[in-house]
Amino acid sequence: MLASDTGALQQAKLVLLGDMGAGKSSLVLRFVKGQFFDYQESTIGAAFLTKTMPEQNVKFEIWDTAGQERYHSLAPMYYRGAAAAVIVFDITNTESLGKAKNWVKELQRQGNPNMVMALAGNKADLADARAVTTEEAQTFADDNNLFFWETSAKTNQNVLELFTDIAQKLPRTSAQPQPSNAGITLSEPPQQRPQKSGCC
Amino acid sequence: MDETYDAIVLGTGFKECIISGLLSVDGKKVLHMDRNSYYGGAAASLNLTQLWERFRPGQTPPEKLGAPRDYNIDLVPKFIMANGNLVRALVHTGVVKYLEFRAVDSSYVLNKGRVERVPATDYEALRSPLMGLFEKRRARNFFLYVQSYKADDPRTHGGKNLQRMSMADLYKEYGLDAMTIDFIGHAIALHCDDSYLSQPALATVEKIRLYNDSLQRFAGTKSPYIYPLYGLGELPQGFARLGAVYGATYMLTKPDAKPVFEGGKFVGVASEGETVKAPIVVGDPSYFPDRVQRGGRVVRAICIMSHPIPNTDNSHSVQIILPQKQVNRRSDIYVFCSSYEHNVAAKGKWIAFVSTTVETQSPEQELLPGLALLGPVEEKFVEVTDIMEPLSSGQQDGAYISKGYDATSHFETEMDDVLQMYTRITGKQLDLESKDPRKIDGDD
Ligand SMILES: Nc1nc2c(ncn2[C@@H]2O[C@H](COP(=O)(O)OP(=O)(O)O)[C@@H](O)[C@H]2O)c(=O)[nH]1
């Protein structure tokens, strides 16, 4: 599920990582549905969203953590084949930057080496409570080849910018040789062929 | 952690993850723990580092095998019947979104010392050396009967009562010879031994239909099987994600998690000095040593190779069945193989498995006829596993325990166990025919 050209539209799996409460689900909800809730309930039933950015020719398949980050029980499947990752921290919480740093390390170890990674310093609207300076986060981002945005899911600051930036940085993997043994779509209804007499 | 839950699940094996996913979708509050740092329990898929930790602790995998993380090696090798209950469960729950599948290239059977393809089309069947011409005609009549048989339409029964008639007698009606019977029973109906012959024919007729329906389920496939990219370990991860989306809490690396019973009834799970309470517990046998017994034993060899299995048309994924009679045993030997094409090994590597039900005091010896088919092997790991079974249904003590993974080549019996557990736990039947219980959110 790496970024791959299907006609004009490039499909890309995007995963969110970061501390509980940093605003991962809120950023997705803002980006995909233009909504924000002050008391964002945990992400029941919405851990897989899609969003097409027609101007960028990209369709994002967005995976939210579904709370599995809480006890370090995210499965390898989660970042498998991801073309992009957004690592989110909360600018009012120093500890959340530390967690973000761990996730970056984990991705560098486990993730796909061509993955586009972005660091989002979220809750930028809470300037009075800021605990992480822009400089500190920027330095960390530069050292690790991440691009960095300060965002607010609440005020919609830089949310579109963040995802547009990712879309533009995705490697365009056109004309990838297709494996001989192509995938199967299970949800397809059974094929309509005349009944054969069976295998013998 | 002094919350209470509706259910606690121990072990993140395939069965446990389906149950915790389904209970969460039902609105139950579920806590799911595993002693290991990875998903999958006894049926996990391991990378090379994990594989070496398990079989050769203290040593490291040789560099010529490539990057350890490129490997996903199943501890319990099985394939998935394309039209079976596991596929239904994947579609029903929407977990199918998280996984990618490819067909298994082909299926072979050992016949008089030769590896022959199990015919997948009429054309292949006509050319197959597995039967003589007259026998083919008789077999064709048999298959026509089986394919048209409908349980609720007596006109298709041909005057036979398959709920009573034994399978041996049904074969006799069609005049099939011993070789054909061996082929049908083991390579098509996928029975592991011959005990089915004296049982009512209906169950075997249904197995043959499942094989054929699976063969025809997706266009252009040459075997009835599919297999997930990155190995079977993706299945528990996918169902765990379903559970998490519906609010279940997952905790890995809980090495001391242990069920606590009071007066013979389950009360909670103790870990790290705390006890979390719930009315019921679900789990794999390894968490309940006092409440299980040994059913049988399976011996499995895992082999890493740099070539496909000889005489399989360079297949990247294949099954070879060695029917018991062909190898003078009571139970079949199974060979499975998959490769980097299914993302289970580094580029240029194949993983082959040989497994069977243990019949003697020297289990590894029993694998030899299967191992002999593989050609040179770079690394080999052999493991003998007890298949544990629960002593009781769970309805008295509140402990719903799954059965260990059996020697069969696919997931149908494992799904039967899951569905029965679900019914014992909830009192409900799971209707796998109904569509996806949740909707995909999105902009299009
Ligand atoms: N003020 C403010 N609150 C936010 C912002 N983003 C998220 N939140 C709040 O932070 C809490 C946690 O957000 P959530 O999206 O659930 O975090 P997650 O655990 O990372 O998914 C919720 O109460 C949100 O309403 C933001 O940009 N500004």
Ligand SMILES: [Mg+2]
């Ligand atoms: Mg969230």
